Amino acid sequence: MSYYDLHLQFYTITMKYMNKHILLITITLGIVLFNPIFSQNATIDINEDEKIPEILELKKDMEANNKLSVGYTIQLYYGELKEANKVIRAYRNSFDAWPASIEYETPNYKVWVGSFSNRLEADRAKLEIKDKFPDAFRLKPDRG
Numbered sequence: 721m722s723y724y725d726l727h728l729q730f731y732t733i734t735m736k737y738m739n740k741h742i743l744l745i746t747i748t749l750g751i752v753l754f755n756p757i758f759s760q761n762a763t764i765d766i767n768e769d770e771k772i773p774e775i776l777e778l779k780k781d782m783e784a785n786n787k788l789s790v791g792y793t794i795q796l797y798y799g800e801l802k803e804a805n806k807v808i809r810a811y812r813n814s815f816d817a818w819p820a821s822i823e824y825e826t827p828n829y830k831v832w833v834g835s836f837s838n839r840l841e842a843d844r845a846k847l848e849i850k851d852k853f854p855d856a857f858r859l860k861p862d863r864g
Contacts, residue, residue: 783835792842794849795859796820804829807853813821814852818845823861832861 818834836842
């Protein structure tokens with residue numbers, strides 16, 4: 721076998737493999753480049769009930785007034801309504817960082833302050849409030 725014959729045989733074998741690779745690369749590029757042309761497009765229409773914004777606003781108000789919280793609050797007072805009103809007025813005259821509310825639990829009233837998502841936040845607030853209301857304590861109320 722001559723050098724020319726070996727070279728021709730090598731060239732033939734090489735071209736077979738290269739043609740397979742070129743074909744594979746061409747098919748891959750074709751799929752990648754032309755796929756977006758045939759892909760599906762869709763639109764989604766969302767129909768929102770008109771009451772949803774109203775309900776969200778109500779939820780926000782309830783959370784601000786400690787009605788939905790699952791976290792912690794600070795209790796300033798537990799007893800008669802007349803004294804509870806005095807305590808909440810005194811609190812509101814001294815602090816405005818956290819909302820306060822009067823909660824009724826038969827037969828007494830409680831003054832609750834704040835709606836804290838974790839114990840650390842509640843303890844920090846309690847430290848500020850303790851000077852004016854020494855009986856204040858952190859509480860995790862059962863809102864069920």
